[in-house]
Amino acid sequence: MAFLEVRNVCKTYQMGEVTVEAVNRMDFDVEQGEFVVVVGPSGSGKTTLLNMIGGMDTVTSGTIVLDGSDVSAYSPREATLYRRYDIGFVFQFYNLVQNLNALENVELASQICKDPLPAAETLQAVGLGHRMENFPGQLSGGEQQRVAIARALAKNPKLLLCDEPTGALDYKTGKAILKLLQKTCYDSGKCVMVITHNAALEAIADRIIRIREGRVDAVELQESPMDADLLEW
Numbered sequence: 001m002a003f004l005e006v007r008n009v010c011k012t013y014q015m016g017e018v019t020v021e022a023v024n025r026m027d028f029d030v031e032q033g034e035f036v037v038v039v040g041p042s043g044s045g046k047t048t049l050l051n052m053i054g055g056m057d058t059v060t061s062g063t064i065v066l067d068g069s070d071v072s073a074y075s076p077r078e079a080t081l082y083r084r085y086d087i088g089f090v091f092q093f094y095n096l097v098q099n100l101n102a103l104e105n106v107e108l109a110s111q112i113c114k115d116p117l118p119a120a121e122t123l124q125a126v127g128l129g130h131r132m133e134n135f136p137g138q139l140s141g142g143e144q145q146r147v148a149i150a151r152a153l154a155k156n157p158k159l160l161l162c163d164e165p166t167g168a169l170d171y172k173t174g175k176a177i178l179k180l181l182q183k184t185c186y187d188s189g190k191c192v193m194v195i196t197h198n199a200a201l202e203a204i205a206d207r208i209i210r211i212r213e214g215r216v217d218a219v220e221l222q223e224s225p226m227d228a229d230l231l232e233w
């Protein structure tokens with residue numbers, strides 16, 4: 001059994017008279033420890049897919065099994081615990097609490113977890129040991145995203161889900177964040193999924209999942225993915 005199994009998953013949204021098929025019979029596996037890039041154009045269903053994997057949205061049909069548990073069958077209460085304990089989230093716009101400093105932002109997440117990593121050490125690991133007392137407004141975009149990554153990692157989750165994590169960053173800062181995510185994956189042995197519209201990011205993936213119009217177009221494995229340092233677009 002694969003670490004993550006997505007089986008025949010559909011998601012439809014009813015908008016008045018119109019039915020939107022955001023995800024249409026998606027099917028793929030992901031193995032433990034992989035750095036996965038889910039790539040597709042805007043509107044192709046990437047965020048919808050990630051929200052279902054992360055327990056933020058329910059499937060219309062199909063199943064999602066993570067580490068042997070059927071996530072798609074969870075009750076709302078079970079989904080809350082799953083989001084809290086099992087999944088780390090990283091978003092495009094960081095979503096930090098503005099009136100808490102970097103350390104407090106990370107502690108906030110680790111406090112609700114069963115087996116958290118020490119907040120200060122996690123911030124050090126993302127290169128922010130010297131900025132722990134700064135508020136989000138005093139940090140650059142790249143630094144704020146590092147805090148968000150530390151916050152996700154401090155939960156010691158089974159899976160790290162990143163939705164366009166470099167979407168709001170300049171080229172150089174974006175590359176540094178990708179390098180951090182790739183390194184995190186390799187050092188921790190945890191599975192990291194990055195979703196993006198930027199096909200250049202395929203080069204750094206162990207597994208590429210190409211999405212088009214709500215469907216999986218292709219899945220590709222790469223024996224020796226590129227170091228994120230060397231990536232260019």
Ligand code: ADP
Pocket residue numbers: 013014015020021022040041042043044045046047048049
């Ligand atoms: P992507 O992340 O690849 O840009 P999304 O998953 O956000 O794509 O969206 C896929 C499709 O589903 C789009 O057509 C979008 O408008 C639609 N969609 C997403 N979320 C909702 C929602 N809550 N209600 C209605 N339609 C939605």
Ligand code: MG
Pocket residue numbers: 046047048
């Ligand atoms: Mg999206």
